[in-house]
Amino acid sequence: MTKLHLTRRGTLAAGFALATMLAAGSPSLAADFPDRQITLVVPFAAGGSTDVVSRILAQKMSDDLGQQVIVQNVAGAGGNLGADNVARADPDGYTILMGTVATHALNPLILKSTPYDPQKDFTPISLLVLVPNVLVVNPELPAKDVAELLALLKAEPGKYSYASSGNGTPLHLSGELFKSMAGVEMEHIPYKGSGPALNDLLGNQVSIMFDNLPSSSGHIKSGTLRALAVTTKERAPSFPEVPTIAETIPGYETYTWNALFAPPGTPADVVARLNAAANKALADPAVGERMKEFSATIVGSTPEELGAHVDAEIAKWTPIVRDAKIQLE
Amino acid sequence: MRSLTFDSTNALCGAVFIGLGGFFIYQSLNLDIGTALRMGPGYFPLVLAIILALLGVVILVQSTRVEGEPFGPIALRGMAFILPAPIVFGLTVRGLGFVPSLFLIALIAAFASARMKAPMAVVIAIAITLFSVVVFSYALGLPFQRFGPWVRF
């Protein structure tokens, strides 16, 4: 075991999990858990960033648990279908969910009806990674930083549009938050995923976009797109030269996160076993390397910390969604 | 030659398209239409649905001018056994699991033909199930549970 890539929270989490396991004693469910394959439901299409994170982790978790953790993509309704499937699955730890900021904070706020309650209908397992978003522009746009972009938007209101990977996504909300905090106008143009939106951005059909950092990082490195700022509070370790939006608009912060959830009522020792496996996988140097290339920050947590995180995220997004008047059916 | 030349197939076809067009028009009207410059979610479907209904009218009108071929037999037995197969699979695959569910639908579908005898159907269903489990579940590793909670003791 290497301590190099263990974050402090991760170490704590692993320690906590170990303690819970010892406290639970041996003749428990966890002793024979898992005795068959575990299904990790990914509520988005294969190939996306959540899917990639899931597959990297599932691989490592399988090694630790001694049973295959297989990824099942149940895409649909912005992640709600997959999340709902897990919320209603047997609480035995054999069906778990790769939840995100969308399934556990944004969708319930934006959609008129969500079939589950993100706080009550899940047993938190562990927070996994944070992924920064980024404000990118076509290099032909005469704005070298956020301040210049704001000046441009104020000089010609209604001229510029921004692209995002879809309506009600964390990226759309990052854009809306940007607009409301800076007091500028930009038309939102939703696409079906990052790919087509990036294509139009590269062709300068649209000149501004909010994207996941991993999906545009190749273009930022090659200079085909210009990153004006990342959306996290701190600069991204993979792009230390790119400033944050908060440096120009104080208090601005958005990011995407991934976390594991089990159905409600999953026994604590099973949760602890899964938590330990997840945090062990996160601490693996190879995983750390992948995640870094992917621009994701490894977090890791205890189940309780994840529960608190979900509460905090919902509290944070409620006023933003209300003010931006985003309400989808 | 019949005195009234009339293609019943095309007449029915026209009526079906008018009906489908009507359904989509009705559904579109519940959506926000918007304007041509600022289209709402209902605009494009409404235009299409109106075109569909109009095309249905054209087909209906044309059907009165020519005599058509007979409608031919209808595969009632086929429909009764083939169409339920995917539905049954959908209803049982999570509960029963992949193996029993697949066996069941192969058996149901086998009876769609009047030539199928019961023992033969069972043999085919078993063979299909075995092959699929080996290929899909083991070789390709599709993430299905082989036996679901309904049959797990």
Place this chain on the structure above:
Amino acid sequence: MDLFSNLALGFYTAASPENLFFCLVGVLLGTLVGVLPGIGATATIAMLLPITFQLEPVSSLIMLAGIYYGAQYGGSTTAILINMPGESSSAVTAIDGYQMARRGRAGAALSIAALGSFFAGTVSTFLVAIFAIPLTVIALKFGAAEYFSLMIVGLVSSVALAHGSIVKALAMVVLGLLLGLVGTDIYTGAPRFTLGIREYADGLNFVAVAVGVFGVAEILRNLEGEKTRTVLMSKVSGLWPTREDFKRMVGPVLRGTVIGSALGILPGGGAILAAFASYTVEKRISDKPQEFGQGAIAGVAGPESANNAGAQTSFIPLLTLGIPANPVMALMVGAMIIQGIVPGPNVAAEQPALFWGIIASMWIGNLMLVVLNLPLIGLWVKLLTIPYYVLFPIIMAFCSIGVYSVNSNVYDLYAVAFFGFVGYVLVKLRCEPAPLLLGFVLGPLLEENLRRAMILSRGDPTTFVTRPISAILLLIALAVLVVVFLPSVKAKREEVFQEED
């Protein structure tokens, strides 16, 4: 010359023993999943992603690419043999290929498809090698207005797909467009025509619709009046194409290759149009257009070549921009990221061995496919001698597995049954399913780009004619419309005159 040294590097990389092995594994697996009706490359590649974690990046991408074009290949086999297209592009092959099979010429149809695909694959691989980088510049010029106009060209052309009434074909296209709109409106999030079923919020699944209207409807058609009918298939005559067949496939293959290579570059729908466009062209310039839909060789050779050429060139936006043109390419992006390669314009410069290795492996893979598949044709044709009542429980079982494997959505299975019924009714009403499927694929793209173009132009509809590429495309659409409708109007007139005689 850079190209030669690059290609040499590519072939050197792709021809290493382990890469040859993974290429072979990929095309074999691809052929297998392609031949099994319903299950497609997307599900297979998704399943194999974690395995590629252990492989070298080049090997894993070569294998995944092999699965992709292997599945395209296998998909046309099922389309020809049992009228069950697994990918949108092989829907066109099914039209005439299946008719050829019914006439006992399954072997010829399969060999034509294989040889046409191989030729197209070879040419387009070299096109990728030479033009990959300059071509992306063109692809980037395509904005919403251009895509909209391109879709219009596609829709107008699709009318020629019909071999019966043009009005009915138009109605089927429109119905397809409407079905394509089922699901959540991307601009407002409003659910449309979902009948309140949340599982359809992302739209109807293409595989479910295609399997329903083509495959299940065909099974039902074969089951009707089975007591009176004894043989469904004519006796198999001649496994291989005749000299005459070869003569007739040259032109369509060449034209199909050009069309496919050109349209494949466009991300988002370009490759889908290729097969349809080729069919239209062949039918239009044929001196026996009445043969189309009855088993015309050109109707198999052209679209199959276009389809395969498009499949190869659709790697261009992936390799040069890191932008996926279809769900399979999206998975390839995922695979690259898992391997720690950041897809984007830098791949060619930073990872030349990977970039050129993949390109070279495409040609090697195509060669493997043709070598593997030509001997298999005899076996496939033998499958047709299995009594139909044994074959269709097998087909139904595989379809159900395949459809469910895409998204684990049971409502997709209900959609198969529903569209099987709809497809059968439409067949009984003498309507062709192919235009419906094209409309289904294009519907969302058409609307999405129309509305996006209008937002971008701030509500100015002249954007479609003031942007040069868009204007040219609309002119082409107009020209196609004139060419398609003039002869039919003339024919109508002649018909009327004859009736009066």
